[in-house]
Structures are given as C-alpha cells and as structure tokens.
Amino acid sequence: QLVLTQSPSASASLGASVKLTCTLSSGHDNYAIAWLQQQPDKGPRFLMNVNSDGTHTRGDGIPDRFSGSSSGAERYLTISSLQSEDEADYYCQTWGPDIWVFGGGTKLTVL
Amino acid sequence: QVQLVESGGGVVQPGRSLRLSCAASGFTFSSHAMHWVRQTPGKGLEWVAVIWYDGSNKYYGDSVKGRFTISRDNSKNTLYLQMNSLRPEDTAVYYCAKAAPLLDYWGQGTQVTVSP
Numbered sequence: 152q153l154v155l156t157q158s159p160s161a162s163a164s165l166g167a168s169v170k171l172t173c174t175l176s177s178g179h180d181n182y183a184i185a186w187l188q189q190q191p192d193k194g195p196r197f198l199m200n201v202n203s204d205g206t207h208t209r210g211d212g213i214p215d216r217f218s219g220s221s222s223g224a225e226r227y228l229t230i231s232s233l234q235s236e237d238e239a240d241y242y243c244q245t246w247g248p249d250i251w252v253f254g255g256g257t258k259l260t261v262l
Numbered sequence: 263q264v265q266l267v268e269s270g271g272g273v274v275q276p277g278r279s280l281r282l283s284c285a286a287s288g289f290t291f292s293s294h295a296m297h298w299v300r301q302t303p304g305k306g307l308e309w310v311a312v313i314w315y316d317g318s319n320k321y322y323g324d325s326v327k328g329r330f331t332i333s334r335d336n337s338k339n340t341l342y343l344q345m346n347s348l349r350p351e352d353t354a355v356y357y358c359a360k361a362a363p364l365l366d367y368w369g370q371g372t373q374v375t376v377s378p
Binding site for chain 2 (some may be wrong): 183184194195197210211242245246249250251253254255
C-alpha cells in the first residue's frame with residue numbers, strides 16, 4: 152500500500168535552515184514526490200518535485216532557498232535562510248496506479 | 263499565468279446533491295489530467311478524483327466512489343465534480359488541481375458544508 156509519512160511538526164529559527172522529511176512506504180522507494188506549501192487560509196502551492204535520484208525541479212517563482220534531495224525511501228525538503236512567511240504546513244504527494252496520495256503534513260513554526 | 267477558480271460550494275442538507283465547477287485558464291486545459299482534492303477543517307489533504315486529459319479515464323478515492331462523478335468540458339476549459347448523496351463527513355474545502363502528473367497548480371478552493 153502506497154503511504155507517505157511525515158512528522159507532524161517542526162521548528163527552526165528565523166534565518167536558519169530546516170530539513171523536512173517524507174518517507175515512502177516499503178517497496179515504493181523509487182517514486183518521485185511533490186512538495187507542497189500551504190500558508191494559513193490559502194490553497195496549496197507546488198514547491199517542487201523530487202526524484203529518487205535526488206534531482207528536483209522547482210515550480211514557477213519558487214526561490215532557490217527551497218531545495219530537494221533523496222536517500223532511499225526518504226525525500227527531503229530543505230529551506231534555508233528561513234523567513235517568517237515560511238511558517239506554513241508542508242505536504243508531500245505522490246501517485247501510483249489509479250491512486251494519488253498525500254502525506255499527513257508537517258506544520259513548520261519559525262521561531 | 264495558470265489560474266484555477268472553483269465555484270459552486272455552499273451549505274446543503276445530508277442526502278442532497280451539489281455540483282462544483284473549476285474554470286481553468288493560462289494553459290492548454292485539454293492536454294492535462296485534472297484532479298479534485300479536499301481538506302476537512304484543521305486536517306490534511308485527501309485526494310478525491312482524477313480525470314484524464316480527454317475524459318477517457320476517471321478514478322476516485324474510496325470515500326467518494328459511487329457517489330461523486332468527475333467530468334470536464336474541454337471546449338469550456340472547465341472541470342466539474344457532481345456530488346450526490348452528500349454526508350456530513352463530506353464537509354470540506356474542495357480544490358481543483360492541474361496534473362503534470364504531480365499536482366503543480368491549485369485553485370483557492372470552495373467550501374462545501376453538509377449540515378441538517
């Protein structure tokens with residue numbers, strides 16, 4: 152069964168870096184994923200896709216403070232030079248045969 | 263630029279029906295699969311349905327299978343979601359999203375509330 156697992160919360164200081172993790176279920180470690188950002192009271196915004204080899208492609212207008220990487224079944228989103236507007240929920244998303252799946256989301260707090 | 267604008271949400275009683283629309287612009291609508299995704303208050307995202315670029319294939323999440331129908335009109339650049347036999351647990355913000363195949367553009371959502 153295709154499942155994405157995320158930690159419920161994370162925090163980091165203004166100007167620092169943070170690395171969020173999305174873990175693919177067993178047998179799915181070659182899947183690409185997308186990272187989405189959802190700021191309070193807004194719709195989700197596509198940040199990037201991350202492939203199993205760690206290559207990533209950012210969405211339109213996404214600054215290079217946002218980067219992606221991979222290791223095995225884990226997909227990462229790293230945000231550097233944290234800004235107050237980065238405080239948001241972050242979701243990962245992937246798809247399989249006839250099904251699209253979201254992780255439970257990570258709430259990022261910028262201290 | 264890509265724009266997706268949902269409409270048709272509202273308050274409806276359990277067992278009734280509602281049809282959502284999503285008007286698309288800024289890209290070649292007829293070349294892309296499209297999705298509906300929902301989000302319950304304070305909760306995460308739940309995939310609802312997808313329709314292929316030409317309408318040839320449609321797939322649904324288990325919680326809506328048999329009750330919801332996704333469709334599209336490529337001549338009008340519009341995506342639809344017909345929701346029948348609505349339940350209180352269908353209360354959510356409903357988003358349409360463009361597929362590439364990952365969901366790379368999203369609308370702002372429309373609120374659906376199912377309440378007596």
